[in-house]
Amino acid sequence: MLLTALAWQSLLSRKITVGLTIFAISLSVALFLGVEKVRTGAKASFADTISDTDLILGARSGGVQLLLYSVFRVGNATNNVTWESYQDIASRPEVDWIVPISLGDSHRGFRVMGTTTDFFDRYKYRGGRGLEMAEGARFDDLFDAVVGADVAAELGYETGQEVVVAHGLASFTEHDDKPFRISGVLARTGTPVDRTVFVSLRAIEAIHVDWRNGAQIPGQTVGADAVRQMELTPGAITAAMIGTKSRLQIFGLQRWINEYPEEPLLAILPGVTLQELWSLIGVAETALVGVSAMVVATALLGMAAMIFSGLAERRREMAILRAVGARPWTILGLLSLEALLMAGLGVLLGLALLYGGLLAGRGWIDQSFGIYLRIGAPSPRELAVLGLVLLAALLVSLMPAWRAYRMSLSDGMSIRI
Amino acid sequence: MDGEDAAMAGGTSGQAEQAIRLRDLQFSWSGRTSFRMEVPDLRVARGEKVFLLGESGSGKSTLLSLICGINAPQRGTVEVDGTALGSLSAAARDRFRAERIGVIFQMFNLLPYASPLENILLPLSFAKARRARVADPRAEALRLTAGLGLEADLVCGARASELSIGQQQRVAAARALIGGPALIVADEPTSALDAARQGDFLDLLMQQTEAEGATLLMVSHDARLAERFDRVMDLSQVVLTSREGPGAGG
Structure with a gap:
């Protein structure tokens, strides 16, 4: 008790250096926990990108690749799925619903996705949340388009505006003979949906009806009105989202698709492949945790250096304590206790900084990065980290404390300055 | 440890009339220097006020650290109380030092960040028996400081670092005396004071030591202070030092 009071008063008497040390520790703790929060938040948001879809179908390639282009709109499909195969699978008894996806075109840097209006009902994220329209309605006319929240925000689009789809992903040829009208804007989801332009599957067919091998066939152009009269059955699609009637049928259907004899196909479970993908990204995550752990270590070493530099001028304090009967161990305990108090205050202040920062910034983070940060009591893992910080502080303080112990043994009661 | 605990409690060992007894003592700092000292025989009677006259470098600090039990001699015995x-x-x-000995240094006696009162109460937290002898530590501290001519406001309110050196020395004296330790060891307690205050401080210290029934051992190089004491000893006659061997001549 006396030791605590002494340590406390001693710290109070060095307000500035002690305050700065505590502040450094608190910043490092807030950083570490902040990284931890963002990491788990990002991981959860990532895993929540798609839910309630049992299987994703595509041409045979890698599972991660299929997930990347079908859900994250990253990279390209190496092959398509023929419409016949799609029909075959759609008619399987296990299939409850199936939503086709056709990719390949773009609009000013955003991917264009051809699909059916079922997509807006079937696509779920963050554990079952559905898509909602921020304004306007789903596509109805052949040349209607629905845009994601980022597309609308970055390009300043509103409903009713006309847009032109470019052929391919980074091409200068545009389907400018068949412009689209924006029928609706989706509410923000924090998923790749925000960065996508949606049109109907038939529209994709329509804009390519007079194209061969990536270029318009000269002299055979079909006008926008003429195309409405045509039968626009797609020859192929890029991928499809599948829901089964019973979860027990997922694996059976997956095997059936993977062994489909007419065409090499692949079906993946999105959740499993997301995990696989995250484990690839996880290297960066580990690096981030490593760096913030280094920051904590630096702050603690700074504290040890501060205690060290104070030892010389505190020799008389130790001689006094020895003279009134303190044991050398008491001196060691006093210095370690001071370090613990500083680290403890640093941890508390760090938590305050973290939660203050979370409260202030989480709306903005969700809006800007689509990362939803939960505010809750520290997780057991975070508490363990905080405990480790205190333990590390104690261990680090043993260096100067041990030196003080040696000094108080050799100095005894004589005061050396 | 029972024997030790009994020794800690103190105050009852009336059969020993010596407050300090050193016999055939030999001490040298292990490894560091060639300094070696011997004390064939040193006795200080209970209640006696003894003045040890000695220059610095005459083994003064080493002798005090042996009496206070900070260091242990290689040979011979040290008996205190x-x-x-x-x-x-x-x-x-x-623990023994905490219970039985009050120490006053030349200067820098106090923890600068604590109040004078907290400084005075400090030894009580290391010494159970001394604490037990004091019914109300705060009142006892104020009684002692009043006897030493310090105002209560100053003792309770200020921080130790705000006191003048003379005031600090009086607070140190009160700390040495509180709880009635058997022995007060003072190492040049007046050398940081100006001549006029030296006498005042010593008078107060002696009065209070006497009132508490303690033994006083003071070391100083200033022979003018000696007349107030019961007995004066020349350190060079009590302590034989030698600086021979590899490190000699420095």
């Missing part, structure tokens, strides 16, 4: 320190462990010697 009837207890042979050689029979105690290092930790027990620390």
